[in-house]
Amino acid sequence: MNSLEQAEDLKAFERRLTEYIHCLQPATGRWRMLLIVVSVCTATGAWNWLIDPETQKVSFFTSLWNHPFFTISCITLIGLFFAGIHKRVVAPSMYPLPPILYSLNK
Secondary structure (H helix, E strand, O other): OOHHHHHHHHHHHHHHHHHHHHHHHHHHHHHHHHHHHHHHHHHHHHHHHHHOHHHHOOOHHHHHHHOHHHHHHHHHHHHHHHOOHHHHHOHHHHOOOOHHHHHHHO
8 A cells, every 4th residue: 555545545534533523513512511401400409408507407318308409410410420421521522633644634
């Protein structure tokens, strides 16, 4: 294989990789939005849970029972991480172009 064929193969690989990454973008955006919404809900619920004066007077589980918004959002956030949302959110940034492709684009 000569260098011209190799360059064409690398350009074809780059086009295919770029196409694949662009296909991931809409789904990644939705996963990021879901993660942001659930994180904000968890933070808001945690704030309300912490500033409640009853939280210090009752047991931990009773305090969680008294704050269902925080409890549900926290369980949802943990469930999303167990489901692999952290991989889906960063998926497009996990495919950097190989260094040889940078030199071909110049």
